[in-house]
Amino acid sequence: MEKATKYVDRTIPEISLKDFSSRIDEITGQICDAAENVGFFAIVNHGITPEDMEAMFDISDAFFHLPDNVKATVPWSPLNVGWEKMEQVRPTTGLADMKESYQLQFGANMEGRWLADKHLPGFRDSCLAFMHRLQAISEMLMICLARGLGFEDDFFVKVHDPTHPDIMSVMRLIHYFPTPQPEEADRVGNYQRAGAHTDWGFLTLLLQRAGQGGLEICPGGGTGWTRVDFNAAAPGSIVCNIGDMLQSWSDDRFRSTLHRVKTPCGDPGDYYGERFSLAFFNQPIGNTVVRGPRGKYAPLTGGEFIKRAIDAHFTALQEKLRTGPSAGGPSSVEAAA
Numbered sequence: 482m483e484k485a486t487k488y489v490d491r492t493i494p495e496i497s498l499k500d501f502s503s504r505i506d507e508i509t510g511q512i513c514d515a516a517e518n519v520g521f522f523a524i525v526n527h528g529i530t531p532e533d534m535e536a537m538f539d540i541s542d543a544f545f546h547l548p549d550n551v552k553a554t555v556p557w558s559p560l561n562v563g564w565e566k567m568e569q570v571r572p573t574t575g576l577a578d579m580k581e582s583y584q585l586q587f588g589a590n591m592e593g594r595w596l597a598d599k600h601l602p603g604f605r606d607s608c609l610a611f612m613h614r615l616q617a618i619s620e621m622l623m624i625c626l627a628r629g630l631g632f633e634d635d636f637f638v639k640v641h642d643p644t645h646p647d648i649m650s651v652m653r654l655i656h657y658f659p660t661p662q663p664e665e666a667d668r669v670g671n672y673q674r675a676g677a678h679t680d681w682g683f684l685t686l687l688l689q690r691a692g693q694g695g696l697e698i699c700p701g702g703g704t705g706w707t708r709v710d711f712n713a714a715a716p717g718s719i720v721c722n723i724g725d726m727l728q729s730w731s732d733d734r735f736r737s738t739l740h741r742v743k744t745p746c747g748d749p750g751d752y753y754g755e756r757f758s759l760a761f762f763n764q765p766i767g768n769t770v771v772r773g774p775r776g777k778y779a780p781l782t783g784g785e786f787i788k789r790a791i792d793a794h795f796t797a798l799q800e801k802l803r804t805g806p807s808a809g810g811p812s813s814v815e816a817a818a
């Protein structure tokens with residue numbers, strides 16, 4: 482079992498998007514300040530109600546409770562779409578996260594990866610409608626981030642056009658399995674919920690279900706963890722964080738912060754139960770060139786940036802798809818709890 486976790490109090494800014502057009506200067510200041518100093522912030526008054534979120538989580542819940550052989554009809558592909566179960570290995574831990582996820586995109590990469598309507602009627606339409614709502618919120622944030630970096634207002638919006646066939650943004654439905662109580666942990670062995678990582682994309686919007694905590698951040702690296710549990714106090718907030726790509730695109734001005742979903746280990750307040758979350762990873766059109774205003778890093782396309790990250794996280798799974806006898810489907814490894 483792990484030792485008690487070192488926790489540090491940090492303020493994670495909460496930013497209201499109310500009256501966005503008339504308050505854009507103030508909101509831009511708040512977002513850029515949070516992006517520079519913490520890399521994480523929560524947004525409220527963004528237009529999606531807690532009830533709308535819960536309805537989306539109900540759909541996600543229904544998907545993940547389908548039998549594995551049905552979910553395996555839409556297997557993960559290296560285009561970063563489809564369903565995987567305990568296949569994402571974080572380079573920081575070398576262990577697979579104890580979760581399953583279904584990754585959905587807007588465009589052509591979804592060919593053959595949408596669940597057939599007969600399994601969950603309306604699934605595709607509901608997911609796409611929700612993705613467009615998250616896209617609209619993301620675009621407000623992109624305008625602020627572009628202003629902060631001295632780009633034209635629509636600079637980031639244009640390269641994240643959801644109607645472009647090569648758009649790489651992903652809505653990821655995530656389902657974490659219940660984890661063992663501390664006294665059982667030794668029997669079950671080493672496992673992770675979501676091992677410590679930074680996000681590799683541009684900007685992430687994260688929805689969590691009330692009462693299912695676990696997200697923690699460690700800005701600056703190595704100085705202790707801080708719990709991010711906005712939904713305990715204000716259900717319906719959306720947690721946003723800067724990804725590696727935007728860190729690079731801002732010449733390191735905006736921070737991509739280390740975070741994890743804690744593996745509960747006996748600390749007060751730890752959450753052991755089944756957990757649902759939903760992440761919307763904004764990722765640009767593949768051939769977009771990522772280059773900061775000061776050109777700190779050699780230019781790289783968004784597509785190359787993402788491919789490197791996928792290769793690092795899904796090495797074993799890609800190898801299995803290339804060579805394995807059961808090529809084409811996620812493994813049937815069972816959850817440990």
Ligand SMILES: O=C(O)CCC(=O)C(=O)O
Pocket residue numbers: 655675680687689696740741742758759760
């Ligand atoms: O599930 C969560 O709360 C966080 C997930 C996450 O950090 C990720 O998928 O990148």
Ligand SMILES: [Fe+2]
Pocket residue numbers: 678679680740
């Ligand atoms: Fe993450």
